[in-house]
Amino acid sequence: MLLALALSASPLGCTAEETPPAPAPPARPALAPRAHLKALKGEVQIKRATEDDWSVAREGHPLFENDKVRTESGAGADLIFASDGGTVHLGGDSLIGIAETRLRPGQPRTDLTVLRGRIDAELEKPATQSLSVTTPAATIQAGREIVFQ
């Protein structure tokens, strides 16, 4: 009886070594950076979404959603967006955040949140590029119009 149970429990003709491994849990996709920092000038700091403290920003630092960047007076930095190469120059004494990629029905897409200071944005090919900036008072959209339906 016990033998019969044991036989039924193990696949016939299959040793322990040959037993197919249990399927691995699907790998969590690595987060893709939404932008990179370039042309840093003066004191520029970055705060990761997952961290509480500000740290000194470095040339080429990747920026992920919900990361924040701030500049001291007289400082500046360029943000190059990974999606379509749109460029944003961050002026001195400014604070910006990289927006979430999650889209909400009927809401325009947002790339960047400006909380303080000034940005100068440039789109080389506005017909194929787009940039959406949200501030406490308004949402500014440039280039190609993209609205999540």
Next chain:
Amino acid sequence: MRMALLMLLAGLGVAAQDTAVVGPHETLRQVAERTVGDPAAAEEIQALNGLTTDTVAEGTRLKVPGQERALAQRALETARTLVGDAGTSPQAEARLREAESHFRAARYTLASEAANAAGRQVAATPTPQPSAFSVEVGPDGGTTTVTVKKGPPVRVEAEGVTQPVATGESLSVAKGSPPPAPLPPLVAPKPVLPEDGALLKLRPDRAGRLGPVKLTWAGVPGAERYEVEVLHDTAGTAVYAQTVSTVEVKLPVLPAGRYRWTVRALGPAGRSEPGAPRRFELVSERLKLEVQKGQWQ
């Protein structure tokens, strides 16, 4: 006679090349792959032969796409690239869709014509200028000012109202309010005094500094304040920056040297471009010693 024979042979050759017999257990996709080199052409073969199903009996002789398919495909690929690069050209996109539809229905000549028309449409559409704009958030985030420097209009949305802002225009949105109509841009203030390149000889103070120098400029309609910046002409470092509500400013005493200054206008329409930079040089005035003739001489 010889010419006619050649033409006939050529015609026969094309006819032989443009038909295929379905082999044993062969599907339409396999026929397409064998004859055209692309299984996706099965849909076209179906259209070309007026078939209602993609199942065909063994031994059936089918018309298959010939050289004109290759030509149409090349035209389509070119049109796809052109339309994709150019971005939004609704007419060109419509012509491309038309070309794709003709192609799937095996109407290759019409597909080529529509694809070429899409390409011509892209060429006729002017390429939009790069877009450049600034967004400035005021203290406490209460006001957002958007200024468009070049390119297509930028859309500003607040409280469910969207307002386009064209090149040269500026718009300020207060938190909780819809965007108003954009204001015309502020023009750059024109500096008045000192004259460009002026050499100012001044008596130094005890520390050897010179001044004060008064800078003046012409007022700008719509401006509420002016932003003045003075820099060392050679080093480019800022020595003075101030925002004033008048059309003049008196600089603090400065060391001898060459300086340049600019002024911008600020107002509800945003921040103007800086006026043309002016330069001046500060030099220490030498004391002229005059000895009067006296009796001792």
